[in-house]
Amino acid sequence: IRAPMMGVFYRFPEPGQPPYVEVDSKVSEDGTLCLLEIMKLFTPVSAGVKGTVRKIVPENAELVEFDQILFLVEPD
16 A cells, blocks of 8 residues: 555554554455645545555654555455
8 A cells, every 4th residue: 555645644543542453454445544644634545455454664653755655455
């Protein structure tokens, strides 16, 4: 799964909340994996594929670039 835009990568919906997904989490096409924030606008990123998260590439609160790999997902 690649970043659809540049922004700050957040794994959690809010501070103190559990992350959207962990490694080995099952995801659906429309399931939210993370948020990207730019200028206080938070954009959810969905999987677009049904499968299993195998790797989460950026660290939480890391700035990511457009088209940067965010997650490695093994399709079902």
